[in-house]
Amino acid sequence: GQNIDQPTEMTATEGAIVQINCTYQTSGFNGLFWYQQHAGEAPTFLSYNVLDGLEEKGRFSSFLSRSKGYSYLLLKELQMKDSASYLCAATDSNYQLIWGAGTKLIIKP
């Protein structure tokens, strides 16, 4: 079967660093997306990884290990506005997105 696992909730402190993990099992794999979703809003694109390694984009970085079926999203210098849910999604062999349930990130002052 196809499955995406990520923690349900995480708490971090403003200014700190947090890593949100995601493991996936899909029938074929083409790449991995991270999206951010603020409460009551639509998901918005953060990153896409297709090759192994770290992709850095400002305060956010995303890592992929295809052999381990593993990805993480790293958020640095946390700000209160980073409080949101972070959704991991893998593309299967048909390029269909398989979504995780999301990780709710709570930032405390």
Next chain:
Amino acid sequence: IAGITQAPTSQILAAGRRMTLRCTQDMRHNAMYWYRQDLGLGLRLIHYSNTAGTTGKGEVPDGYSVSRANTDDFPLTLASAVPSQTSVYFCASSDGGEGAEAFFGQGTRLTVV
């Protein structure tokens, strides 16, 4: 403003009634999708369309139908609503290629009573 628009924003619907959720995009994307999002679950694909004139079933298609008469519009119809269809519905579009970013509408919060 370019993007993807859904209507209505929210709706309370009596069980057994028919309802169409509207979705329009002006980005000329080939692919469009309908998802439902329920607490504790990931986005689940209901139906999709890779290009105008074609549609396909996703993970949870039962009780829903779609059409894609043109590039811009992708309505979702609930033929006879049931309480288990209470959810937040998101329409999305993308270029459809590898790594193509999906753009989401603002969502429709549907309550079936």
